[in-house]
Structures are given as structure tokens and as C-alpha cells.
Amino acid sequence: MKIRSARAVRQAPSPRGFVTLAKFNFEVTPDVTVYDCCVVKAPDGNILLYGPGRAANTLSVSRAARQQIIEMALRAVGMDLNVKASA
Numbered sequence: 458m459k460i461r462s463a464r465a466v467r468q469a470p471s472p473r474g475f476v477t478l479a480k481f482n483f484e485v486t487p488d489v490t491v492y493d494c495c496v497v498k499a500p501d502g503n504i505l506l507y508g509p510g511r512a513a514n515t516l517s518v519s520r521a522a523r524q525q526i527i528e529m530a531l532r533a534v535g536m537d538l539n540v541k542a543s544a
Contacts, residue, residue: 458483458484458485458525458526458529459483459484459529460481460482460483460484460526460529460530460533461481461482461483461484461490462481462482463479463480463481463530463533463534464479464480464481464534465478465479465534465535465536466478466479466480466495470500473500474499474500475497475498475499475500476497476498477495477496477497478495478496478497478498478504478531478534478536479495479496479530479531479533479534479536480493480494480495481494481495481496481530481533481534482494483526483530491508491509491516492509493508493509493510494506494507494508494509494516494526494530495507496527496530496531504527504531506518506523506526506527506530
């Protein structure tokens, strides 16, 4: 697993209080890459992982994999947060 093209996002919170922290591409294997993923901080402090797409979350991973991807993505953009990934 690798994080590709990671970039920090600096934006004001959404009207509901969600803040996008990073956007990135996620290389699952050398043959499979998921584009346009993002890490979002929720108003309650949870850190969420979203796959591509606006209508719904299109990325399904286990809790352990989600935690690992979030940590990798945040490290890739130079953020060192105490990650509290949502269930």
C-alpha cells in the first residue's frame, strides 16, 4: 500500500463543521490505484476516510486498514495528528 500525490487541504469548515485535511491517490497494489480519496476531520474529532465520488462513500475497508491509510496519508502531507478514526 502506498499513498500517491498527497496534498494538504487548507479550507474553512463546512456548514456542518467538517474539515478536509488531505486529498490523495491510494495505490492498493502496483496494479490497482484508487484516485481522489480524502481524509476529513468531523466536528466530534473523529478522522474519516472517504473514497472518490460525491454522492456516497465508495470505498470500503476494514477498521485496521482505514486507520493505516489515514495515518499514511496524514504523514505524507506532514500532519502528525493523534488519529481517532471512526468505526
